[in-house]
Amino acid sequence: MISARNLQIGYQKPLGDHLHLELNAGQFHMILGPNGSGKSTLFKTLIGLIRPMSGQVLVNQLDVHRLTAIARAKTFAYVPQSQQQVFPYTVGEMVLMGRTSHIKPFSVPSHSDIERSDEAMASLDILGLKDQEFTKLSGGQRQLTILARALAQDAQILVLDEPTASLDFGNEIRVLERIRHLADQGWTIILSTHNPDHALQLADTVTTVSHGTVKDHGVPHQILTSAHLSDLYQANVEVVSIGQTKTCIAAQLNRA
Amino acid sequence: MVEILGKTSQSQTALSGGLLAICLILLSVIASGIGQYPIDYADIIHALLHYFGIEQEPPDQTIRLVLSEVRLPRVLASVLVGAVLAAAGCVFQGMFRNPLVSPDILGVSTGAGLGAAAGILLSLSIISIQLMAFLGGLITVGAVYLVASSIRQHEPTLILVLAGIVIGSLAGACLSLVKILADPYDQLPAITFWLLGSFAAVDKIDLLGALPLCILALIPMVLLRWRINVLSLGDEEARALGVNPDKIRLFLIFAATLMTAAGVAIAGVIGWVGLVVPHIARLLVGPNFNRLLPIAMLIGANFLLLVDTIARTLTQTETPIGILTAFVGAPVFVWLLFHARRSWM
Numbered sequence: 001m002i003s004a005r006n007l008q009i010g011y012q013k014p015l016g017d018h019l020h021l022e023l024n025a026g027q028f029h030m031i032l033g034p035n036g037s038g039k040s041t042l043f044k045t046l047i048g049l050i051r052p053m054s055g056q057v058l059v060n061q062l063d064v065h066r067l068t069a070i071a072r073a074k075t076f077a078y079v080p081q082s083q084q085q086v087f088p089y090t091v092g093e094m095v096l097m098g099r100t101s102h103i104k105p106f107s108v109p110s111h112s113d114i115e116r117s118d119e120a121m122a123s124l125d126i127l128g129l130k131d132q133e134f135t136k137l138s139g140g141q142r143q144l145t146i147l148a149r150a151l152a153q154d155a156q157i158l159v160l161d162e163p164t165a166s167l168d169f170g171n172e173i174r175v176l177e178r179i180r181h182l183a184d185q186g187w188t189i190i191l192s193t194h195n196p197d198h199a200l201q202l203a204d205t206v207t208t209v210s211h212g213t214v215k216d217h218g219v220p221h222q223i224l225t226s227a228h229l230s231d232l233y234q235a236n237v238e239v240v241s242i243g244q245t246k247t248c249i250a251a252q253l254n255r256a
Numbered sequence: 257m258v259e260i261l262g263k264t265s266q267s268q269t270a271l272s273g274g275l276l277a278i279c280l281i282l283l284s285v286i287a288s289g290i291g292q293y294p295i296d297y298a299d300i301i302h303a304l305l306h307y308f309g310i311e312q313e314p315p316d317q318t319i320r321l322v323l324s325e326v327r328l329p330r331v332l333a334s335v336l337v338g339a340v341l342a343a344a345g346c347v348f349q350g351m352f353r354n355p356l357v358s359p360d361i362l363g364v365s366t367g368a369g370l371g372a373a374a375g376i377l378l379s380l381s382i383i384s385i386q387l388m389a390f391l392g393g394l395i396t397v398g399a400v401y402l403v404a405s406s407i408r409q410h411e412p413t414l415i416l417v418l419a420g421i422v423i424g425s426l427a428g429a430c431l432s433l434v435k436i437l438a439d440p441y442d443q444l445p446a447i448t449f450w451l452l453g454s455f456a457a458v459d460k461i462d463l464l465g466a467l468p469l470c471i472l473a474l475i476p477m478v479l480l481r482w483r484i485n486v487l488s489l490g491d492e493e494a495r496a497l498g499v500n501p502d503k504i505r506l507f508l509i510f511a512a513t514l515m516t517a518a519g520v521a522i523a524g525v526i527g528w529v530g531l532v533v534p535h536i537a538r539l540l541v542g543p544n545f546n547r548l549l550p551i552a553m554l555i556g557a558n559f560l561l562l563v564d565t566i567a568r569t570l571t572q573t574e575t576p577i578g579i580l581t582a583f584v585g586a587p588v589f590v591w592l593l594f595h596a597r598r599s600w601m
Binding site: 047049068070072073074076077078080083085086087088089090093097100101103105106107108109131149153 | 265350353354355479480481482483485486488489490492493495496497498499500538542543544546
């Protein structure tokens with residue numbers, strides 16, 4: 001579905017080497033890397049928000065940087081890292097803004113747009129928050145609102161940039177459960193994270209990123225080894241199995 | 257289920273809008289009656305009815321003249337300028353994602369003032385003065401935007417306001433220069449009085465000159481009302497939601513500048529309306545531009561009409577309106593800073 005060829009990412013100067021990447025439809029893909037590894041840049045380049053230094057990204061055989069804003073919004077529903085909002089829109093209005101690519105420039109949301117955004121809120125159990133001000137919500141509720149906005153967008157691919165970055169433990173679990181549930185329903189999802197546990201426990205495929213280029217790509221259980229993660233994070237990391245799941249621990253942090 | 261969204265806020269908007277409209281009509285009739293030559297309200301209504309062809313009997317000649325040449329142009333001008341300053345304020349705040357900006361803080365008013373003062377200095381016609389005001393406003397907002405967007409490592413809200421103050425005071429210095437160059441007996445009093453803001457000299461021709469420009473600038477704001485909401489989320493989100501922000505933002509800033517300049521060209525520099533009124537409107541009906549724009553325009557119109565009526569009746573000599581809007585606007589804004597929702601800070 002998405003293929004990146006000879007891609008070099010960066011803002012003003014290239015961050016790293018040329019990279020190749022193929023992501024298939026109907027799967028849950030994660031992009032894993034430490035802070036500052038360039039995963040946000042890679043992410044935004046893949047969905048056409050940043051121009052690549054060289055190479056190209058194809059989505060459904062089309063060059064992503066030649067899509068119009070509307071066509072791009074119908075392909076990718078992008079959930080940016082949580083941002084400070086200035087104006088006190090309600091949750092309902094925020095989610096409704098996800099319908100913009102289906103609304104003509106001089107028009108306002110129709111009844112079917114309102115219905116669709118209500119469905120999106122209901123599917124994430126936040127319909128009750130509809131008339132509340134977005135700016136007054138907790139971090140977890142905010143993230144679910146933005147996720148509902150992405151669902152209401154009716155795009156082909158959900159793109160989530162560190163959706164749990166600023167959440168506490170409980171909210172992180174709740175948001176991830178929702179995302180896993182969406183993946184089970186057949187959504188194609190690309191999610192970036194710096195937490196290897198997310199990839200080990202949730203993803204179908206994982207792409208590890210460091211210094212602006214792809215280190216490895218494959219099934220999480222196969223490529224996320226203790227050695228690979230230690231190298232990626234420049235820290236002594238150990239992958240251990242607990243029952244069916246694998247998790248990642250810091251090898252030297254235990255008290256003796 | 258469908259109707260639930262915003263039903264309360266929709267009826268609240270209709271209610272606020274209705275009340276504000278009634279208030280504006282009453283205020284207009286009252287304002288047309290008071291002044292040096294008081295006119296009975298029955299006579300005003302009679303004259304209006306005659307004008308629209310409902311009443312056959314013509315009104316008293318003096319009443320007709322005072323109304324059509326003096327009072328009504330002035331009432332309508334303050335309504336128009338109040339409405340467009342509020343609309344421009346809403347657009348500037350949304351487009352810059354910054355609730356602390358307004359035509360005056362961004363320096364647009366001063367820039368337009370500079371352009372118009374230069375026009376007076378060169379003894380240009382009213383149309384040319386309007387054009388000069390527009391160019392002055394546009395150059396100022398362009399300079400502010402350039403300075404603010406080239407300084408990236410600081411808090412953008414603050415930088416934009418500071419850039420506006422800096423460029424605005426530069427325009428103010430140029431304005432002082434124009435004053436020094438102006439003829440002290442003829443042009444200087446005109447420039448000075450007009451810089452403080454006044455509807456005293458407004459006539460029908462001014463009004464008819466400014467009205468088409470204001471309507472022209474209002475059209476994109478009304479048409480793009482939903483897109484304006486999306487743009488106020490920020491460039492990256494707008495792009496992700498399917499709106500290409502670059503052109504449409506510049507276009508709307510252009511429209512808001514045109515509106516402000518048209519207002520400045522007939523009434524001078526009137527501060528505070530564009531900053532305070534959008535906040536009050538947002539407190540009433542929320543930030544959705546669809547509802548915010550009409551309510552803000554009605555509040556602006558009511559406010560400026562009230563203040564202008566006070567300005568010309570309070571004392572023997574007329575008080576410049578810019579002084580009164582500052583006396584009202586500044587405390588109201590401080591109150592808003594203390595009490596309004598924290599969210600827009």
